Amino acid sequence: MNAWLLIAGVALLTAAIKAAGPLVLGARELPARFTRVVGLLAGPLMAALVVTSALADGRHLQVDAATAGVAVAGVLFWRGAPVIVGVLTAVVLTAALRALGAP
């Protein structure tokens, strides 16, 4: 029962978060300064997602095998590797490092 409540709660809250901007702002014209901010948003958002998932566990900063795997994937992406190649490299490298005893 609790699990269904959880699912309903997360689904409704997520939908509301995604709907808020388009509902409240509508299709009105926005000033040029706003559009410049918008164009820059993706960079810091993605950077924050990367560092908080690769360098932190909850509220602790930590470096582990996955950090190394992800770093190598970053080099591959920069050199133009397809997404799945970089991601699988990160996974295999992380698993290999753990098999060798890394955290």
Place this chain on the structure above:
Amino acid sequence: MSFRRGLRLGAGFASVPLLLSLSFGVVAVDAGLSPLQAVVMSALVHAGSGQFAAIAVFGAGGGVLPAVLASGLTNSRFLAMGIAVAPSLPGRPWSRALQGQTVVDPSFVMANRHDGTFDRWLIFGAFAPQYAGWFTGTVLGAFGGDLLGDTDRLGVDAIFPAFFLALLVAELRRPETRWVALAGAVIALALVPFAPPGVPILAAALAALVALR
């Protein structure tokens, strides 16, 4: 045209949500959800990081309300993305709200025209394979997870950051985003020890305000 381009771009990324949601299916069942519940959750929510956050709190015995709040904070970046895409979504309010549901991280990054507008058909196109991959992976993980065993041993926790790194690298090809992205990373890391998960990510968006000067 844009829709088909979005489909193609989204399909390139779809293998990753497939892997990621496979691990979600495993983790959700471990946390006490039935396989059906895990699948329904992915079908209705389709926001990976928020689902992982909710399950982490719920599985640790944190209760329904804290788990829902954790997912909301983790997904709070979609508030910023929703504001960003709002002017590009035409139609009546309910239609705009519905279109806003198709904003996921890859569709947001790929559809950005970098002139303040977004190609909404590219958003829809990129969303479709993402959703299909996310749903399929959850089914596989939830019903077949027993076969995998300990997923951390398999390096599955590297998928999530590597996925976002691919999106980040695409952004970094434009020199003007580099310092802003770096500032976002610093803000997020600085807040990790003090703020609930998700908040550091939303706060990182503040770095984009540098464009106001």
